[in-house]
Amino acid sequence: MVCKTWFSLVALGCTVLATPPGGTEPGGGPTIIEFDCSDTPELCNNMCWGAFCTDQGDGAIGQTLTYDAPSPDTTNARYKAACQTPKNRCSGNGDYNSCDEYPFKQTNEADIEDAVSRCVTTNAQSIQGGKISAFTQKHKALDQMLITFGNPGDSKFCNYPPTCDNKDGAEWQNGGPAPEPKNPPKNKRHYYLTARGTELASGVKLPVGKRVTSFEVNQTAVEGNIRRLGKRDHFTEYQTVDNEVVEYLFSV
Ligand SMILES: *[C@@H]1O[C@H](CO)[C@@H](O)[C@H](O)[C@H]1NC(C)=O
Numbered sequence: 001m002v003c004k005t006w007f008s009l010v011a012l013g014c015t016v017l018a019t020p021p022g023g024t025e026p027g028g029g030p031t032i033i034e035f036d037c038s039d040t041p042e043l044c045n046n047m048c049w050g051a052f053c054t055d056q057g058d059g060a061i062g063q064t065l066t067y068d069a070p071s072p073d074t075t076n077a078r079y080k081a082a083c084q085t086p087k088n089r090c091s092g093n094g095d096y097n098s099c100d101e102y103p104f105k106q107t108n109e110a111d112i113e114d115a116v117s118r119c120v121t122t123n124a125q126s127i128q129g130g131k132i133s134a135f136t137q138k139h140k141a142l143d144q145m146l147i148t149f150g151n152p153g154d155s156k157f158c159n160y161p162p163t164c165d166n167k168d169g170a171e172w173q174n175g176g177p178a179p180e181p182k183n184p185p186k187n188k189r190h191y192y193l194t195a196r197g198t199e200l201a202s203g204v205k206l207p208v209g210k211r212v213t214s215f216e217v218n219q220t221a222v223e224g225n226i227r228r229l230g231k232r233d234h235f236t237e238y239q240t241v242d243n244e245v246v247e248y249l250f251s252v
Contacts, residue, residue: 055185082105192246
């Protein structure tokens with residue numbers, strides 16, 4: 001008997017070691033991912049708007065996303081749904097000509113939620129793509145990630161006090177400027193210090209000692225790219241690195 005998925009394990013009553021959906025950590029639960037916002041502040045604004053500011057009464061999209069190993073057709077369709085009106089809505093927008101979507105097109109939530117988008121630099125986009133790729137290379141379909149935000153100081157929607165002000169209309173959803181939430185965010189955000197020295201923002205409480213997966217530049221890959229391509233290619237230059245919550249700072 002071959003037990004292919006967690007669902008069939010339940011159905012067949014298999015008792016072999018099984019990882020439930022999202023159970024990628026010892027004891028289960030999503031992998032806590034840190035996106036360091038200091039190198040991609042606008043892109044973090046998009047993730048935080050999606051995570052925290054999309055509450056029209058039935059809850060915001062939130063921070064937990066489920067990688068579902070989608071086909072290129074699926075990721076393309078998800079990208080288009082979030083970013084094309086009918087072409088890339090950010091094209092011609094100076095340096096900020098790349099459209100970033102949240103939930104990520106690599107995740108199931110992109111099909112469930114009304115994705116938000118924001119115009120960012122292609123550089124930021126490929127840095128984020130490189131980090132997501134470093135995660136997905138080590139995970140399988142149905143593994144979940146809980147997105148947290150490192151060094152959020154330059155990202156107004158991740159920083160404190162919490163704000164969800166879309167007066168400039170830069171956040172989009174459903175083909176036009178995203179509506180602001182009817183009420184100010186009611187859930188507090190929590191701020192922590194990590195072992196790698198970053199300040200970490202999360203709407204979900206994290207215990208001190210909680211393992212966090214962060215990302216760092218893979219110097220071997222950088223050198224390889226420069227040798228072979230004559231330039232950097234951020235998309236291929238990230239690796240995961242273990243990190244940990246070491247101190248609770250405050251909640252606002
Ligand atoms: C770093 O990059 C090199 C070259 O692409 C690759 O072989 C290696 O596996 C990477 N290291 C990690 C930890 O991902």
